[in-house]
Amino acid sequence: MTGRRRTRSTFLPGLLTRHARNGVLSAGTAVACAALLAGCGVVPGTTGDAGDGTITVMTWAPQDTKATNKPGMPAFAQAYARWINAAGGINGRKLNVLTCNDHNDSVDAAKCARRAAKENAVAVVGSYSQYADSFFPSLEGAGIPYIGGYGITNAEFTSPLSYPVNGGQPALLAGLGSALADCGPVALIRPDTIAGDQLPPLLDSGLKAGGHRASTDQRAAEDATEYDGQAERALRTTTRGGTDDGCVVPALGDRNGTFMDSFRRARGDYPEVRTATVLGSVDQTVIDATGGASGPYEGSYITGWYPVASDPRWDGMKRVIREQAFGDNRIDPADAGVQTTWIAYTVFRQIVESLGDGEVSADTVAEALDDGLEVGTGGLTPTLRWRFQDKLAAVGFPRLVNANVTLQVVRDGRLVSARKGFVDTTKTLQDADVNY
Numbered sequence: 001m002t003g004r005r006r007t008r009s010t011f012l013p014g015l016l017t018r019h020a021r022n023g024v025l026s027a028g029t030a031v032a033c034a035a036l037l038a039g040c041g042v043v044p045g046t047t048g049d050a051g052d053g054t055i056t057v058m059t060w061a062p063q064d065t066k067a068t069n070k071p072g073m074p075a076f077a078q079a080y081a082r083w084i085n086a087a088g089g090i091n092g093r094k095l096n097v098l099t100c101n102d103h104n105d106s107v108d109a110a111k112c113a114r115r116a117a118k119e120n121a122v123a124v125v126g127s128y129s130q131y132a133d134s135f136f137p138s139l140e141g142a143g144i145p146y147i148g149g150y151g152i153t154n155a156e157f158t159s160p161l162s163y164p165v166n167g168g169q170p171a172l173l174a175g176l177g178s179a180l181a182d183c184g185p186v187a188l189i190r191p192d193t194i195a196g197d198q199l200p201p202l203l204d205s206g207l208k209a210g211g212h213r214a215s216t217d218q219r220a221a222e223d224a225t226e227y228d229g230q231a232e233r234a235l236r237t238t239t240r241g242g243t244d245d246g247c248v249v250p251a252l253g254d255r256n257g258t259f260m261d262s263f264r265r266a267r268g269d270y271p272e273v274r275t276a277t278v279l280g281s282v283d284q285t286v287i288d289a290t291g292g293a294s295g296p297y298e299g300s301y302i303t304g305w306y307p308v309a310s311d312p313r314w315d316g317m318k319r320v321i322r323e324q325a326f327g328d329n330r331i332d333p334a335d336a337g338v339q340t341t342w343i344a345y346t347v348f349r350q351i352v353e354s355l356g357d358g359e360v361s362a363d364t365v366a367e368a369l370d371d372g373l374e375v376g377t378g379g380l381t382p383t384l385r386w387r388f389q390d391k392l393a394a395v396g397f398p399r400l401v402n403a404n405v406t407l408q409v410v411r412d413g414r415l416v417s418a419r420k421g422f423v424d425t426t427k428t429l430q431d432a433d434v435n436y
Helices: 018-036 072-086 106-118 132-142 168-179 199-209 228-238 253-269 284-289 312-324 336-354 362-370 426-430
Strands: 055-061 095-101 186-191 216-220 246-250 273-278 301-304 404-411 414-417
Touching: 055 072, 055 106, 055 336, 072 095, 072 312, 072 336, 095 106, 106 132, 168 199, 168 273, 168 301, 168 404, 168 426, 186 199, 186 228, 186 253, 199 426, 216 228, 228 246, 228 253, 246 253, 253 273, 253 284, 284 414, 312 336, 336 362
Parallel strands: 055 095, 186 216, 186 246, 246 273, 273 301
Antiparallel strands: 301 404, 404 414
8 A cells, every 4th residue: 555644643643653653553543443333444535546557646736926936946857757657667656746836835846745745645755845833733634754955045944844864054064164164254245135144153153163263144035136336335345344255145036147147247356265155056057057167156165965077976867857847947957945945855765765666655754753764875875764862953953854055166167076075064963052
């Protein structure tokens, strides 16, 4: 059976033991069977797709909005399903991927989660949304695990039903701060949103680890059409005194390019400064579009979660794109969202394979993870294993199990590795002054 049982507790489901959950479910099933006077066969509505062995999951992301858009994530998820089904499915079961557009809107994010519950999705896989407070209540109420979110919200590292594959913004910014410790004054330009409010202390934790003072925090509208005022202020802040070049750090997602247009126009009137940012705000296509080697990102440090896109460890993902999405310009193999979706589905596939011929449901998927399943990603991340209280629980990130980042640099217009291997930001984050 590939369905989702609907009787799971809504109170911190990850804190219940597997045996306790099973006891509650067994009792609930018995009551339901007696009430229906239909024996204990399959209860209507519990199978993932009319009992035909299909596994239903959902992937969501914002599309066609004035702020951050991630159309490549649901597009790649559908390509992955075509690829996996062409090879016979997972353990002989077909994969059905539902997609949803959260429109960067809290109401629509909640609607996506309710739809996942209504259509008996066994997991939400490889998704992006800034509105965790809107979608997690519905997922937790239905017992649906959230596997491989983008890492943009604090709740993704606290919910017992969240299974992140990267360190999200916390790890990226802590790692970037460490890399910028030799800068002069540092200015962070970030969205004036709840998610944006989490960014300054994370960058500052890395700066502090390197003996640097805190950055200047500049709020900016995430959907602005120009950032002339913010660019001028950042340049004034980072060129004021001192002998070391200042560093300007835009972390505006899809609006980074807009900021850099304003920054490039203004920087000629000021002394030299360096720029740095995090992957997700900048990738190779952005670097190309802003002038490559002659553009504002030349020499910039950029932290990412994974190896650079040219690394052969991405060959499996690129094969899926080549075979099932060739010509789909929504899917960029260098996009961190697409990469996260590939890793999330790699995790999900191993979960299902670990269940063998047994039931694939939201409960069994979460139980496999809660029981300590170790998942490999071909070297794209360390081996992943989730515990409710992990190393970073003390600073508010109990579900953050992969604090590794990669340090990259724009050299001759190309994004290349600046340092071999991963940088573990666990200790930096443990010392962060984060209050949630």
